[in-house]
C-alpha cells in the first residue's frame with residue numbers, strides 16, 4: 095500500500111494551474127499578487143518634514159545663531175515655499191515639503207517661541223538634515239515594491255494604495271464543492287430516525303475551507319449511483335476541486351471511486367497506509383484541471399485527511415506557503431503495532447522554554463469526533479515503529 099510520503103508526492107505532482115483575475119486592490123487582503131508593483135515615484139516623493147517645528151538652514155546654526163525670526167508657515171499639503179532669508183526660519187508641519195533653502199528641522203520640543211521669534215532651548219547636539227525624510231531614501235521611482243507571489247497583508251495593501259493602483263491582478267482562488275454522501279445522513283435541521291444521524295462532515299469542511307477564504311458550495315447525495323453520477327458530473331463542470339466524504343471505503347454502497355472513474359477522473363491513489371483515513375482517494379482529470387479528494391466518511395478520518403492533505407494542497411494551489419509542521423514532545427508513551435502511519439488527535443501545551451508538549455487523545459477511534467473538540471492538532475507517528483516513549487519529538491499539524 096502507498097505510504098504517506100508517496101501520497102504527498104503524488105498529490106504534489108497534480109497541482110492546479112494558477113489562473114489570475116483582476117480585482118479592486120482594497121478587497122485583496124489575503125490574496126496572492128500575480129503582478130509586480132513598482133514605485134510610481136520616489137518614496138518619499140519630496141524632502142518631507144518629519145516633525146512639527148521650524149525649518150532652518152543649518153549653516154546659521156553652525157555659525158552660532160540660536161534665535162530665528164519666523165518668516166512664514168509651511169503646512170502639509172501646500173506647495174513648497176522658499177526660505178526668504180537664510181538667517182530666518184519657516185514654521186513647518188509634519189508631512190510638509192521642506193522649504194527650499196532649508197536643510198534642517200528643529201522640533202517644537204527644542205524651541206521656545208515668543209513674538210514670532212523661535213529660540214533654541216538646547217542648541218547642542220543638532221545635526222544637519224535632522225528630521226528631514228529625504229526624497230527617495232526609502233525607494234526610488236520604478237523600484238520593485240512588491241514582487242509577484244506576495245501574499246497581501248494590510249501593510250502590502252497600504253503600499254499598493256500609495257502608488258495609485260486601484261485594481262490589481264491576483265491569483266484566482268480555486269472553486270471548491272463539498273459533497274457528503276450516505277443514506278443514513280439527514281441535515282442539521284432535520285430530526286433523524288433511530289437508524290439515521292445528522293451529517294456533520296460537510297459543515298466541518300465548509301468552515302475549514304472558509305479558513306482558507308474559500309467559499310465552497312455544499313451538496314449531499316444519497317447512496318444512489320445515478321444520483322451521485324449526475325450530481326458529480328454537474329459539479330465537475332463548475333468547480334476546480336471536489337471534496338467528497340463517504341462512499342469511498344469497501345462497503346456495498348461505496349460507489350464514489352467507480353463513478354469518478356466513469357466521469358473521467360483518473361485515480362492516482364485509493365488507500366494509504368495510515369490510520370485513520372486509509373480509504374482516501376485522490377484523482378484528477380487528464381489535464382489536472384479538475385481534482386477530486388474523496389475522504390472516508392468517518393468524521394475523524396475526514397478531518398485528518400482534510401488537514402493533512404487537502405488544506406496544504408489548496409494553499410499551494412492558491413500560491414501560498416502551506417503551514418510549516420509543528421514539532422511536539424510526547425508527554426506520555428504511545429504504543430501502536432500496525433505498520434501504518436498513526437495520526438492521533440492531541441492537545442498541545444507550550445512549556446516555559448517554548449517547546450510544545452503533546453498530550454495524545456486516542457478517543458474511541460475514527461467515529462469519535464466529539465473527542466476532537468479537546469484536540470489542537472494531530473500527531474503524525476511514523477509507520478513501522480511500535481513504541482514511542484515519552485519525550486519523543488514528533489511532527490504535528492494544527493486543526494485550526
Ligand code: AMP
Nearest residue numbers: 274293294295296340341343390391392
Ligand atoms: P462511509 O465512509 O460512507 O462508509 O461512512 C463511514 C462512517 O462515517 C459511517 O458511520 C457514516 O455514517 C459516517 N459518515 C459518513 N458521512 C458523514 C457525514 N457527512 N457526517 C457525519 N458522519 C458521516
Ligand code: MG
Nearest residue numbers: 275276340341
Ligand atoms: Mg457511506
